[in-house]
Amino acid sequence: MFPIREGLVVSGILFTLGLIGVLVRRNLVFVLMSIEVMLNAAGLAFVVAGTRWRQPDGQVVFLFILAMAAAEVSVGLALVLELYHQHKSLDTDAISRMRG
Amino acid sequence: MTIVFYTASAVAIAATILMLTRLHAVHALLYLIVSLLAVAVIFFDLGAPFIAALEVIIYAGAIMVLFVFVVMLLNLGEPAARAERALLTPPMWIGPSVLATILLAEFVWLLAHGNAPPVVAASIGPVEVGMALFGRYLIGVELASMLLLAGLVAAYHLGWRKVPQAEATHVPHP
Numbered sequence: 499m500f501p502i503r504e505g506l507v508v509s510g511i512l513f514t515l516g517l518i519g520v521l522v523r524r525n526l527v528f529v530l531m532s533i534e535v536m537l538n539a540a541g542l543a544f545v546v547a548g549t550r551w552r553q554p555d556g557q558v559v560f561l562f563i564l565a566m567a568a569a570e571v572s573v574g575l576a577l578v579l580e581l582y583h584q585h586k587s588l589d590t591d592a593i594s595r596m597r598g
Numbered sequence: 599m600t601i602v603f604y605t606a607s608a609v610a611i612a613a614t615i616l617m618l619t620r621l622h623a624v625h626a627l628l629y630l631i632v633s634l635l636a637v638a639v640i641f642f643d644l645g646a647p648f649i650a651a652l653e654v655i656i657y658a659g660a661i662m663v664l665f666v667f668v669v670m671l672l673n674l675g676e677p678a679a680r681a682e683r684a685l686l687t688p689p690m691w692i693g694p695s696v697l698a699t700i701l702l703a704e705f706v707w708l709l710a711h712g713n714a715p716p717v718v719a720a721s722i723g724p725v726e727v728g729m730a731l732f733g734r735y736l737i738g739v740e741l742a743s744m745l746l747l748a749g750l751v752a753a754y755h756l757g758w759r760k761v762p763q764a765e766a767t768h769v770p771h772p
Contacts, residue, residue: 501603505644508607512637515614527623527669531630535614538637538657549644554726557649558735561727564656565742569749571661575668576756582672 505546512539526578526588530571537567602704603643609697610636616693623669627662628694634658635701642708645721 512535519532541560548556578588585593610633617629634657641650731739 501600504603504607505640508610508640511611512614512633515611515618519618523618525623527665527672528618528626531617531626531665534630534657534661535617535633538634538653542637542640545641545644545646545649549646549722552722554722554730557646557722557727558731558738560649561652561731562735562738562742564652565746568656568661569745571664572749572753573756575664576753579668579671580756588672 502546502550506543509539509543509546512536512542524590526581526590529590530574530578533574534567534571537563537570602708603640605700605704606636606639606643609633609700610640613694613697623672624666625690627665627669628691629697630665631658631662632694632697632701634662635698639701639704647721648724648727 516532516534516536516539519535520529523529523532541563544556544559544563546556548554548559581593582588587593613629613633613636617626617633620626620629634653638650638653638658641647641653
């Protein structure tokens with residue numbers, strides 16, 4: 499028996515954990531890691547659904563999510579480095595007021 | 599092989615929870631890598647071996663290496679040395695090691711039962727994925743390439759350091 503419901507439940511739990519991380523943590527690196535967890539959970543849901551209907555489309559969408567995550571993390575980490583050089587801090591509260 | 603699926607799911611959720619509760623970014627990265635590897639095991643068990651390989655190579659490999667490099671760049675100096683000493687104590691590495699050992703045991707078990715089929719009846723291999731990717735989704739591939747190029751240019755631009763003013767004035771005058 500194919501555990502589609504359990505797969506979706508695992509995906510939902512991982513997504514919720516990532517969301518909690520984004521909301522709770524104050525370190526920018528942790529926020530980025532939580533976003534990665536959320537993207538991964540969304541990809542898991544796509545692959546589970548694609549497997550359920552025996553179609554490769556779910557895996558294709560996971561490839562797109564993978565490319566998007568790679569682009570997002572490269573730009574995000576470059577921004578983190580730049581913010582750290584300007585503010586000497588990674589606290590999201592410390593850099594909440596951006597003066598341009 | 600439902601047991602493999604449930605074990606990998608438990609490892610993934612536990613590693614993600616432990617990642618969120620770490621204080622040091624390096625410790626959290628260890629748990630995040632274990633979580634991604636566990637999700638790769640789930641993919642393999644769901645009949646998506648190509649996606650499982652890509653998850654290990656790109657997510658747990660390339661993207662996590664980017665994170666590790668940035669964390670290393672941000673944690674220079676004496677705090678980093680203290681964190682390194684704390685990293686080498688058993689409470690810090692025993693958690694990811696236990697979770698990774700569970701995944702290794704699953705891997706060995708899968709190899710030992712080589713003929714056991716995955717949970718689903720028919721797995722979707724790389725051939726079908728490639729046919730769909732470069733057939734119906736060709737425009738998506740082009741858009742993804744444009745997105746990656748934009749990300750590359752943006753990362754290069756953001757990481758570009760301006761020449762300091764003191765160095766710039768040292769140009770010899772004629």
